[in-house]
Amino acid sequence: MxxxxxxxxxxxxxxxxxxxxxxxxxxxxxxxxxxxxxxxxxxxxxxxxxxxxxxxxxxxxxxxxxxxxxxxxxxxxxxxxxxxxxxxxxxxxxxxxxxxxxxxxxxxxxxxxxxxxxxxxxxxxxxxxxxxxxxxxxxxxxxxxxxxxxxxxxxxxxxxxxxxxxxxxxxxxxxxxxxxxxxxxxxxxxxxxxxxxxxxxxxxxxxxxxxxxxxxxxxxxxxxxxxxxxxxxxxxxxxxxxxxxxxxxxxxxxxxKLDGIIKTLRNNKKKLKDLIELKKGVKFLPLNDKGEIATWLTFLFDNKDNAKDFATLLDGPTMYNTGWHNYNNMEHILSKKMPTKYGCPFDCNEYGKVVEYKQHMLPQTDNVLSRSVSISIGVVDSGMSALMDLSVLSTDEDIKRVANKINGALGKVLT
CATH class of the missing domain: 3.40.640.10 (Type I PLP-dependent aspartate aminotransferase-like (Major domain))
Structure with missing residues (x-):
């Protein structure tokens, strides 16, 4: 494969x-x-x-x-x-x-x-x-x-x-x-x-x-x-x-195979993190618990311009630009394009009020997503993260190569 x-x-x-x-x-x-x-x-x-x-x-x-x-x-x-x-x-x-x-x-x-x-x-x-x-x-x-x-x-x-x-x-x-x-x-x-x-x-x-x-x-x-x-x-x-x-x-x-997959991804993510030289202005994504499955490594920058520049150097998106994962990009949801024109949920006597969605209605979300960049560790998806040729099959040499590229990009963005 x-x-x-x-x-x-x-x-x-x-x-x-x-x-x-x-x-x-x-x-x-x-x-x-x-x-x-x-x-x-x-x-x-x-x-x-x-x-x-x-x-x-x-x-x-x-x-x-x-x-x-x-x-x-x-x-x-x-x-x-x-x-x-x-x-x-x-x-x-x-x-x-x-x-x-x-x-x-x-x-x-x-x-x-x-x-x-x-x-x-x-x-x-x-x-x-x-x-x-x-x-x-x-x-x-x-x-x-x-x-x-x-x-x-x-x-x-x-x-x-x-x-x-x-x-x-x-x-x-x-x-x-x-x-x-x-x-x-x-x-x-x-x-x-x-x-x-x-x-x-x-x-x-x-x-x-x-x-x-x-x-x-x-x-x-x-x-x-x-x-x-x-x-x-x-x-x-x-x-x-x-x-x-x-x-x-x-x-x-x-x-x-699930336990083996998760063990491999967690080990690979730890190896990668250990090789990365973080600088002032960026940190690893804070987690609510250590029990994540380690499919991505995410960086959170202090400002969105640095995040955008970092993503560009790695040929990937910021999390803001992840298509239908960001509410701002769900044009059919924002415009309420249900298959039928009348009836619930939007034309609904049971609800009884107008529902409005619009871009930029969640300023905190917009801010966090614009400052975040993910690197693929296990899920290889160009719409969600920078593809660095890492997967569940990656070797230690692959991880070192990716770490070097990330460190180079961080050095250029955060001088």
Whole structure:
């Protein structure tokens, strides 16, 4: 596998394990995630992955679904969030964190981030109204949010918490895995994530009722663990966010590699940091907890001009220029381009007031993003960071070469 392929770390390690799991399914001829008890052709890859993931994470329930965006939508729907409700979400996140709220016909209330590039708990408090139903803390670029403060706020105001762990699968906070703090939580297995099935997502929860609702939403109202067809047992109207056994097969193989990936990325990031000669005017991104997955190394400059010059020297963007991760660049969100002109969330009797989004409405977020520059360590994504040919396959020599280039750029910018 080439060292500079645009993808997450799991994609670099696709090999015999994934091939063998897939062949096991193909040779059986049974592709559906459901099969009859005792059928030797049914390999049960999807339920096997779900059980393995629950054990890995320390969660009671999980559902393998067809994308992180749909995982978020399922979480919102399972909580009964809809017209007239508000959900607080950060202004630095992938667009799906916001669009999923809109597709639940609720109103995203976009909040500031702080210097950790995660949602600012102080601004969460400011944004709460009588319509607020949930908070979505997004563990951006693998960095844990301040979950102690967020959970305290949620408890104080009787709010739900949905962790968006799409960019932080395998990370932890206070030695507890992310995706186990919220009432119900979402993960992604997209090509650019820690481990991958190409596309895919996971829903987790410890709540039995939420699990049953989420499972029904993901599959036409069916109850969990069904085998064969059911009649008269559906308790909720659902859609189809199922995956098939091939997705489950790849997910099983990738999950086995997750701890090794994270260990490698953390070691590589530490080696790189140890070689970098920081100067006055720049620091490493402050983290809420050491349990990050180390997919990026981020620099925070004192002023945006130095950050821009540094990014230019490394042929990368500042975090402000990361496309649909910065609310300022979400033109379809800012202009409220829902597929239908009338009805909730924006033309909504249940809400009853005009919603306005505009560029530069979050000055603290704009300031932090314009002063931040990331270097790819494990997720190789030119839209998010400077590509330095580092990946999960990098050697010590690769790391030294990148450190020298970074030190040279810092020397030119901060003289």
């Amino acid at each position: 080439e060292k500079n392929m645009l993808s997450g770390p799991g994609a670099y390690l696709i090999g015999e394990e994934e091939k063998n799991e897939i062949l096991d399914v193909l040779e059986s001829g049974w592709l559906s995630r459901y099969g009859e008890k005792g059928n030797p052709r049914f390999k049960g890859k999807v339920p096997t992955f779900e059980k393995n993931f629950e054990n890995y994470l320390g969660a009671k329930h999980s559902i393998l679904v067809n994308g992180g965006t749909n995982a978020l939508l399922i979480c919102l729907e399972a909580l009964g969030i809809g017209p007239g409700d508000e959900v607080i979400v950060p202004g630095f996140t992938f667009v799906a964190s916001i669009s999923s709220i809109l597709y639940a016909r609720a109103i995203p209330v976009i909040a500031e981030i702080n210097e950790s590039l995660t949602i600012d708990p102080d601004d969460i408090e400011k944004k709460i109204t009588k319509r607020t139903k949930a908070i979505i803390p997004v563990h951006m670029i693998g960095n844990p949010c301040n979950m102690d403060k967020i959970m305290d706020i949620a408890k104080k105001h009787n709010l739900f918490v949905i962790e968006d762990t799409c960019q932080a699968l395998g990370a932890s906070y206070k030695n507890k895995k992310l995706g186990t703090y919220g009432h119900i939580n979402a993960f992604s297995l997209n090509w650019y994530k820690t481990i991958t099935t190409g596309d895919g997502g996971i829903v987790t929860t410890d709540d039995d009722s939420l699990y049953e609702r989420a499972f029904g939403i993901h599959d036409q109202g069916h109850k969990p663990s069904r085998l064969g067809q059911e009649v008269g047992k559906r308790s909720i109207i659902g859609l189809n966010f199922r995956v098939n056994e091939l997705t489950g097969a790849v997910a099983i193989a990738q999950l086995r």
